[in-house]
Amino acid sequence: MAKSNPPFMSGVPELLLLRLLDNREMYGYELVRSIKEVTGEAISLGEGVIYPVLHSLERNGSLKSRRKPVGGRTRVYYSLTKQGRGRLQDLQDDWRRIQNGIETALESPGHA
Amino acid sequence: MREPDFNDLVTRLVQSGIAPRHAHRTVSEIRDHYDDLVDAAVNDGASSREARRQAAVELGGIDDLVSAMSARRELKAWPYRYPRTALVVYPLACLAVLPAVPVNAGIANAPLLARWGASLVAAGLFTAALLLVLQLSILFG
Numbered sequence: 601m602a603k604s605n606p607p608f609m610s611g612v613p614e615l616l617l618l619r620l621l622d623n624r625e626m627y628g629y630e631l632v633r634s635i636k637e638v639t640g641e642a643i644s645l646g647e648g649v650i651y652p653v654l655h656s657l658e659r660n661g662s663l664k665s666r667r668k669p670v671g672g673r674t675r676v677y678y679s680l681t682k683q684g685r686g687r688l689q690d691l692q693d694d695w696r697r698i699q700n701g702i703e704t705a706l707e708s709p710g711h712a
Numbered sequence: 713m714r715e716p717d718f719n720d721l722v723t724r725l726v727q728s729g730i731a732p733r734h735a736h737r738t739v740s741e742i743r744d745h746y747d748d749l750v751d752a753a754v755n756d757g758a759s760s761r762e763a764r765r766q767a768a769v770e771l772g773g774i775d776d777l778v779s780a781m782s783a784r785r786e787l788k789a790w791p792y793r794y795p796r797t798a799l800v801v802y803p804l805a806c807l808a809v810l811p812a813v814p815v816n817a818g819i820a821n822a823p824l825l826a827r828w829g830a831s832l833v834a835a836g837l838f839t840a841a842l843l844l845v846l847q848l849s850i851l852f853g
Contacts, residue, residue, distance in 0.1 A: 629748040646772045649780035
Protein backbone atom coordinates (compact mmCIF):
# COMPACT_ATOMS: atom_id res chain seq x y z
CA MET A 601 0.00 0.00 0.00
CA ALA A 602 1.24 3.51 -0.80
CA LYS A 603 2.71 5.55 2.05
CA SER A 604 0.15 8.08 3.22
CA ASN A 605 0.88 11.78 2.87
CA PRO A 606 1.63 13.76 6.05
CA PRO A 607 -0.93 16.26 7.44
CA PHE A 608 1.00 19.34 6.23
CA MET A 609 0.12 18.28 2.69
CA SER A 610 -3.19 20.10 3.04
CA GLY A 611 -3.69 22.26 -0.05
CA VAL A 612 -1.08 20.40 -2.10
CA PRO A 613 -3.58 18.25 -4.04
CA GLU A 614 -5.34 21.42 -5.15
CA LEU A 615 -2.06 22.98 -6.29
CA LEU A 616 -1.00 19.87 -8.20
CA LEU A 617 -4.37 19.43 -9.88
CA LEU A 618 -4.47 23.04 -11.01
CA ARG A 619 -0.89 22.85 -12.25
CA LEU A 620 -1.54 19.71 -14.31
CA LEU A 621 -4.77 21.04 -15.73
CA ASP A 622 -3.00 24.22 -16.75
CA ASN A 623 -1.34 22.20 -19.52
CA ARG A 624 -4.36 20.36 -20.90
CA GLU A 625 -7.76 18.93 -19.96
CA MET A 626 -7.69 15.58 -18.14
CA TYR A 627 -10.01 13.12 -16.39
CA GLY A 628 -9.71 11.75 -12.85
CA TYR A 629 -7.80 8.53 -13.52
CA GLU A 630 -5.39 10.38 -15.82
CA LEU A 631 -4.80 13.04 -13.16
CA VAL A 632 -3.96 10.51 -10.44
CA ARG A 633 -1.49 8.77 -12.77
CA SER A 634 0.06 12.11 -13.79
CA ILE A 635 0.51 13.23 -10.17
CA LYS A 636 2.36 10.00 -9.38
CA GLU A 637 4.48 10.44 -12.49
CA VAL A 638 5.42 14.11 -12.13
CA THR A 639 6.18 13.81 -8.41
CA GLY A 640 8.17 10.59 -8.84
CA GLU A 641 5.55 8.85 -6.65
CA ALA A 642 6.58 11.09 -3.73
CA ILE A 643 3.00 12.30 -3.56
CA SER A 644 0.23 9.80 -3.94
CA LEU A 645 -3.36 10.96 -3.75
CA GLY A 646 -6.05 8.46 -2.79
CA GLU A 647 -7.51 7.26 -6.05
CA GLY A 648 -11.08 7.97 -5.01
CA VAL A 649 -10.58 11.07 -2.89
CA ILE A 650 -9.42 13.14 -5.84
CA TYR A 651 -13.04 13.63 -6.93
CA PRO A 652 -14.20 15.71 -3.97
CA VAL A 653 -11.24 18.04 -4.62
CA LEU A 654 -12.11 18.29 -8.33
CA HIS A 655 -15.78 18.95 -7.58
CA SER A 656 -14.92 21.62 -5.02
CA LEU A 657 -12.61 23.35 -7.49
CA GLU A 658 -15.32 23.23 -10.11
CA ARG A 659 -17.86 24.60 -7.68
CA ASN A 660 -15.67 27.57 -6.76
CA GLY A 661 -15.15 28.34 -10.45
CA SER A 662 -11.52 27.26 -10.78
CA LEU A 663 -12.35 24.35 -13.07
CA LYS A 664 -14.95 23.51 -15.66
CA SER A 665 -15.91 20.05 -16.83
CA ARG A 666 -17.34 18.43 -19.91
CA ARG A 667 -18.45 14.90 -20.67
CA LYS A 668 -16.75 13.17 -23.56
CA PRO A 669 -17.52 9.64 -24.81
CA VAL A 670 -14.30 7.63 -25.12
CA GLY A 671 -14.18 3.90 -25.92
CA GLY A 672 -17.71 3.17 -24.73
CA ARG A 673 -17.31 5.19 -21.51
CA THR A 674 -18.35 8.75 -20.83
CA ARG A 675 -15.41 10.47 -19.23
CA VAL A 676 -15.60 13.75 -17.36
CA TYR A 677 -12.75 15.98 -18.52
CA TYR A 678 -11.67 18.90 -16.36
CA SER A 679 -9.98 22.06 -17.55
CA LEU A 680 -8.78 25.27 -15.95
CA THR A 681 -10.80 28.49 -16.08
CA LYS A 682 -9.40 32.02 -16.02
CA GLN A 683 -10.27 32.17 -12.32
CA GLY A 684 -8.44 28.86 -11.84
CA ARG A 685 -5.28 30.31 -13.41
CA GLY A 686 -5.42 33.14 -10.88
CA ARG A 687 -5.91 30.63 -8.06
CA LEU A 688 -2.96 28.58 -9.36
CA GLN A 689 -0.75 31.67 -9.39
CA ASP A 690 -1.72 32.50 -5.80
CA LEU A 691 -1.09 28.92 -4.62
CA GLN A 692 2.29 28.79 -6.39
CA ASP A 693 3.33 32.08 -4.79
CA ASP A 694 2.23 30.81 -1.35
CA TRP A 695 4.03 27.52 -1.85
CA ARG A 696 7.31 29.20 -2.93
CA ARG A 697 7.16 31.57 0.04
CA ILE A 698 6.68 28.66 2.46
CA GLN A 699 9.36 26.61 0.69
CA ASN A 700 11.86 29.49 0.94
CA GLY A 701 11.02 30.02 4.59
CA ILE A 702 11.54 26.35 5.43
CA GLU A 703 14.77 26.14 3.43
CA THR A 704 16.12 29.20 5.24
CA ALA A 705 15.19 27.69 8.59
CA LEU A 706 16.75 24.33 7.73
CA GLU A 707 19.99 25.92 6.52
CA SER A 708 20.48 27.88 9.75
CA PRO A 709 19.36 25.47 12.49
CA GLY A 710 21.04 27.55 15.22
CA HIS A 711 18.64 30.44 14.56
CA ALA A 712 15.52 28.34 14.02
CA MET B 713 -10.98 -6.89 -0.61
CA ARG B 714 -14.46 -7.09 -2.10
CA GLU B 715 -15.60 -5.12 -5.15
CA PRO B 716 -16.94 -1.74 -3.95
CA ASP B 717 -20.70 -1.49 -3.61
CA PHE B 718 -21.31 1.66 -5.65
CA ASN B 719 -25.05 1.75 -4.95
CA ASP B 720 -24.32 1.70 -1.23
CA LEU B 721 -21.81 4.52 -1.75
CA VAL B 722 -24.50 6.75 -3.34
CA THR B 723 -26.84 6.04 -0.43
CA ARG B 724 -24.18 6.79 2.17
CA LEU B 725 -23.12 10.01 0.46
CA VAL B 726 -26.71 11.27 0.30
CA GLN B 727 -27.27 10.23 3.93
CA SER B 728 -24.19 12.20 4.94
CA GLY B 729 -25.73 15.32 3.41
CA ILE B 730 -23.98 15.42 0.03
CA ALA B 731 -26.18 16.97 -2.66
CA PRO B 732 -27.66 14.10 -4.75
CA ARG B 733 -26.25 15.48 -8.02
CA HIS B 734 -22.72 15.50 -6.56
CA ALA B 735 -23.23 12.03 -5.05
CA HIS B 736 -24.38 10.49 -8.33
CA ARG B 737 -21.70 12.18 -10.40
CA THR B 738 -18.91 11.29 -7.99
CA VAL B 739 -19.93 7.65 -7.87
CA SER B 740 -20.21 7.51 -11.66
CA GLU B 741 -16.65 8.87 -11.96
CA ILE B 742 -15.34 6.53 -9.26
CA ARG B 743 -16.97 3.57 -11.01
CA ASP B 744 -15.18 4.51 -14.25
CA HIS B 745 -11.96 4.98 -12.30
CA TYR B 746 -12.36 1.49 -10.83
CA ASP B 747 -12.90 0.04 -14.34
CA ASP B 748 -9.73 1.84 -15.52
CA LEU B 749 -7.77 0.35 -12.60
CA VAL B 750 -9.08 -3.14 -13.42
CA ASP B 751 -8.16 -2.72 -17.11
CA ALA B 752 -4.66 -1.52 -16.17
CA ALA B 753 -4.11 -4.51 -13.86
CA VAL B 754 -5.36 -6.94 -16.51
CA ASN B 755 -3.00 -5.33 -19.05
CA ASP B 756 -0.18 -5.87 -16.54
CA GLY B 757 -0.98 -9.59 -16.55
CA ALA B 758 -3.23 -9.99 -13.50
CA SER B 759 -6.17 -12.39 -13.62
CA SER B 760 -9.62 -10.83 -13.70
CA ARG B 761 -10.21 -11.65 -10.02
CA GLU B 762 -6.80 -10.38 -8.93
CA ALA B 763 -7.27 -7.23 -11.04
CA ARG B 764 -10.54 -6.47 -9.26
CA ARG B 765 -8.95 -7.05 -5.87
CA GLN B 766 -6.01 -4.74 -6.69
CA ALA B 767 -8.35 -2.08 -8.08
CA ALA B 768 -10.49 -2.13 -4.93
CA VAL B 769 -7.37 -1.70 -2.74
CA GLU B 770 -6.04 1.19 -4.85
CA LEU B 771 -9.40 2.90 -4.94
CA GLY B 772 -9.59 2.98 -1.15
CA GLY B 773 -12.34 2.09 1.29
CA ILE B 774 -15.89 3.34 1.02
CA ASP B 775 -15.53 4.96 4.45
CA ASP B 776 -12.56 7.03 3.22
CA LEU B 777 -14.51 8.18 0.20
CA VAL B 778 -17.52 9.17 2.28
CA SER B 779 -15.27 11.03 4.77
CA ALA B 780 -13.46 12.89 1.98
CA MET B 781 -16.74 14.03 0.48
CA SER B 782 -18.37 14.89 3.81
CA ALA B 783 -15.40 17.06 4.78
CA ARG B 784 -16.28 19.45 1.93
CA ARG B 785 -19.13 21.65 3.05
CA GLU B 786 -19.53 23.16 -0.42
CA LEU B 787 -20.61 19.77 -1.82
CA LYS B 788 -23.43 19.35 0.68
CA ALA B 789 -27.09 19.99 -0.04
CA TRP B 790 -28.14 23.50 0.97
CA PRO B 791 -30.20 22.49 4.07
CA TYR B 792 -26.97 21.00 5.47
CA ARG B 793 -24.97 24.12 4.60
CA TYR B 794 -27.57 26.53 5.99
CA PRO B 795 -29.53 24.52 8.58
CA ARG B 796 -30.97 27.60 10.32
CA THR B 797 -32.31 28.98 7.05
CA ALA B 798 -33.76 25.56 6.22
CA LEU B 799 -35.53 25.49 9.59
CA VAL B 800 -37.35 28.70 8.62
CA VAL B 801 -37.79 28.12 4.88
CA TYR B 802 -39.13 24.56 4.99
CA PRO B 803 -42.12 25.23 7.28
CA LEU B 804 -42.94 28.42 5.36
CA ALA B 805 -42.76 26.55 2.07
CA CYS B 806 -45.07 23.88 3.48
CA LEU B 807 -47.56 26.53 4.60
CA ALA B 808 -47.43 28.16 1.17
CA VAL B 809 -47.96 24.86 -0.61
CA LEU B 810 -50.73 23.63 1.71
CA PRO B 811 -53.65 25.53 0.02
CA ALA B 812 -52.53 24.24 -3.35
CA VAL B 813 -52.82 20.59 -2.26
CA PRO B 814 -56.62 20.25 -2.70
CA VAL B 815 -56.46 22.17 -6.00
CA ASN B 816 -53.73 19.84 -7.26
CA ALA B 817 -55.70 16.81 -6.07
CA GLY B 818 -58.75 18.13 -7.97
CA ILE B 819 -56.72 18.60 -11.14
CA ALA B 820 -55.21 15.14 -10.80
CA ASN B 821 -58.66 13.56 -10.33
CA ALA B 822 -60.58 15.83 -12.74
CA PRO B 823 -62.78 13.09 -14.33
CA LEU B 824 -63.81 11.76 -10.92
CA LEU B 825 -64.51 15.27 -9.69
CA ALA B 826 -66.60 16.03 -12.82
CA ARG B 827 -68.72 12.87 -12.27
CA TRP B 828 -69.20 13.79 -8.61
CA GLY B 829 -70.25 17.35 -9.54
CA ALA B 830 -72.64 16.07 -12.21
CA SER B 831 -74.20 13.63 -9.69
CA LEU B 832 -74.76 16.50 -7.25
CA VAL B 833 -76.44 18.63 -9.93
CA ALA B 834 -78.58 15.69 -11.12
CA ALA B 835 -79.67 14.90 -7.55
CA GLY B 836 -80.59 18.57 -6.97
CA LEU B 837 -82.61 18.74 -10.20
CA PHE B 838 -84.41 15.47 -9.40
CA THR B 839 -85.36 16.72 -5.92
CA ALA B 840 -86.56 20.05 -7.34
CA ALA B 841 -88.65 18.25 -9.97
CA LEU B 842 -90.18 15.97 -7.31
CA LEU B 843 -91.08 18.95 -5.13
CA LEU B 844 -92.60 20.72 -8.12
CA VAL B 845 -94.78 17.68 -8.92
CA LEU B 846 -95.92 17.49 -5.29
CA GLN B 847 -96.73 21.22 -5.22
CA LEU B 848 -98.68 20.97 -8.48
CA SER B 849 -100.61 17.94 -7.27
CA ILE B 850 -101.57 19.83 -4.06
CA LEU B 851 -102.65 22.86 -6.10
CA PHE B 852 -104.70 21.01 -8.65
CA GLY B 853 -105.52 17.86 -6.74
